[in-house]
Amino acid sequence: MAGQMKVLFLSPEVVPFAKTGGLADVAGALPGALKRLAVDVRLVLPLYRMVREGGFESRPLLKDVEVPLGSFGLKAVILETKVDDGVPIYLVEREDMYDRPNLYGDAMGDYYDNLERFTFFARAALRVAESIDFRPNLIHCHDWQTGLVPALLQAPPKQAPFFRGIPTVFTIHNLGYQGLFLEEKLPVTGLSREAFFRPEGLEYWGKISLLKAGIVYSQAITTVSPTYAREIQTSEFGLGMEGILRHRKASLHGILNGADYRTWDPSRDEHLPQRYSVKKVEGKHQCKKDLMREMGLDLSLRDRPLFGMVSRLDKQKGLDLLVEILEDILSMDVGLVILGSGEEQIQESLQQAAVRHPKRIGLKLGFDEALAHRIMAGADIFLIPSRYEPCGLTQMYALKYGTVPVVRATGGLEDTIVTFDPRRGTGNGFKFRDYDPDAFLGAIRKAVEYFQDSKRWEKVVTNAMGADFSWDRSARAYLDLYKSLLRR
Numbered sequence: 422m423a424g425q426m427k428v429l430f431l432s433p434e435v436v437p438f439a440k441t442g443g444l445a446d447v448a449g450a451l452p453g454a455l456k457r458l459a460v461d462v463r464l465v466l467p468l469y470r471m472v473r474e475g476g477f478e479s480r481p482l483l484k485d486v487e488v489p490l491g492s493f494g495l496k497a498v499i500l501e502t503k504v505d506d507g508v509p510i511y512l513v514e515r516e517d518m519y520d521r522p523n524l525y526g527d528a529m530g531d532y533y534d535n536l537e538r539f540t541f542f543a544r545a546a547l548r549v550a551e552s553i554d555f556r557p558n559l560i561h562c563h564d565w566q567t568g569l570v571p572a573l574l575q576a577p578p579k580q581a582p583f584f585r586g587i588p589t590v591f592t593i594h595n596l597g598y599q600g601l602f603l604e605e606k607l608p609v610t611g612l613s614r615e616a617f618f619r620p621e622g623l624e625y626w627g628k629i630s631l632l633k634a635g636i637v638y639s640q641a642i643t644t645v646s647p648t649y650a651r652e653i654q655t656s657e658f659g660l661g662m663e664g665i666l667r668h669r670k671a672s673l674h675g676i677l678n679g680a681d682y683r684t685w686d687p688s689r690d691e692h693l694p695q696r697y698s699v700k701k702v703e704g705k706h707q708c709k710k711d712l713m714r715e716m717g718l719d720l721s722l723r724d725r726p727l728f729g730m731v732s733r734l735d736k737q738k739g740l741d742l743l744v745e746i747l748e749d750i751l752s753m754d755v756g757l758v759i760l761g762s763g764e765e766q767i768q769e770s771l772q773q774a775a776v777r778h779p780k781r782i783g784l785k786l787g788f789d790e791a792l793a794h795r796i797m798a799g800a801d802i803f804l805i806p807s808r809y810e811p812c813g814l815t816q817m818y819a820l821k822y823g824t825v826p827v828v829r830a831t832g833g834l835e836d837t838i839v840t841f842d843p844r845r846g847t848g849n850g851f852k853f854r855d856y857d858p859d860a861f862l863g864a865i866r867k868a869v870e871y872f873q874d875s876k877r878w879e880k881v882v883t884n885a886m887g888a889d890f891s892w893d894r895s896a897r898a899y900l901d902l903y904k905s906l907l908r909r
């Protein structure tokens with residue numbers, strides 16, 4: 422390949438513009454890390470209301486771009502913005518589609534026109550690249566919202582002639598979100614029924630799956646940890662996609678996410694009342710005291726372990742296990758701080774527990790970036806009992822903040838957390854294997870036991886803070902993959 426490698430990067434979420442989960446962190450950090458490896462990356466993102474209200478500086482790039490949708494075309498306006506690392510971001514503006522309170526839906530469920538919204542996004546992204554004559558060497562798509570792109574590129578040339586022969590990489594951040602739509606909506610995508618609506622195409626149990634489109638039609642599939650890459654090929658974790666994933670095994674790669682230490686590092690975190698580092702860890706005590714005060718916890722417990730959790734409140738995250746053992750945990754004279762938003766039922770059971778124990782449990786329902794940082798810093802032990810966890814970022818952040826993770830051994834949690842071995846002094850956290858309340862409680866008891874032994878605890882904390890999951894390593898793995906596809 423002559424000259425600089427060019428990559429078009431499509432993500433439905435990008436930090437700091439729009440975020441519901443870890444995908445946004447990845448899309449906010451990986452392009453910059455690739456740029457540092459001399460790749461010319463350009464990102465495309467819908468201009469959601471959240472982005473507009475974020476007050477980011479942008480400039481108009483293209484007016485009245487005609488984007489095909491179904492049997493007609495709609496116009497989009499494209500704005501350009503940049504983040505600190507200088508990666509250009511093209512924002513697709515179309516008020517009737519993206520100017521809404523949330524990204525994908527509300528309490529009533531997913532937005533009824535998500536197929537239109539994300540077909541439009543996929544096609545608009547291609548039109549932008551073409552309009553500014555940015556012919557990438559490769560297109561990197563993320564999650565179901567962008568899964569149509571690999572399919573469009575396999576369609577007869579008139580669909581996207583400018584992109585002929587360009588390979589696509591499709592990254593699965595969470596197999597649980599499959600982008601399912603009714604068969605009769607297929608015309609929205611512009612893809613032909615004969616060629617695409619087939620079991621070996623994007624058909625999934627009689628429906629359209631944009632996730633499956635990404636899996637089937639991309640040249641390479643990646644997911645966000647080596648263990649999750651193996652797990653999703655089994656019926657336990659494959660959610661019905663295991664067959665197709667096994668079929669594409671040779672093209673499926675597990676690349677562990679990185680942590681963005683520009684925003685997640687206690688020595689320069691602006692959200693903290695006091696910064697600290699592995700060499701000068703005293704500031705962490707102040708963070709703990711402040712957090713306990715902020716959440717209304719009983720300060721006489723400040724020498725006891727403080728547990729923290731920052732999570733989407735979703736079945737995936739194992740909160741049912743936590744609710745089952747809450748009373749046992751609290752009987753160890755500890756405090757617990759939880760920040761989360763999501764399912765009504767989970768919110769309610771947590772609220773009930775918080776009402777029963779107002780001085781022991783600090784609960785904040787909602788999305789709060791600053792509080793997430795303060796919990797990372799102020800807690801002693803971080804809980805992640807996930808049913809499954811493609812990669813998980815919060816355990817990596819917790820490590821950096823010296824907040825020792827107790828995790829279920831699945832996906833990226835398995836790949837990043839090593840159980841503490843007091844004899845050898847190795848390990849950075851505590852793991853349990855079976856999805857079972859007693860197993861979880863057992864790991865928590867171990868953590869509390871070592872917490873009470875300050876020499877040993879110091880060792881776990883030092884090990885945790887020494888872990889390095891910076892993006893550079895992951896970016897290099899992606900670059901190697903890109904190169905291997907371009908050599909073919």
Ligand code: ADP
Nearest residue numbers: 442443732733761762787788789793813814815
């Ligand atoms: P997932 O992508 O499945 O939600 P990850 O661990 O990969 O899980 O990423 C979660 C990200 O979202 C982390 O950056 C975490 O701090 C953040 N997060 C989750 N819930 C909240 C919340 N209620 N408020 C603030 N940040 C949150």
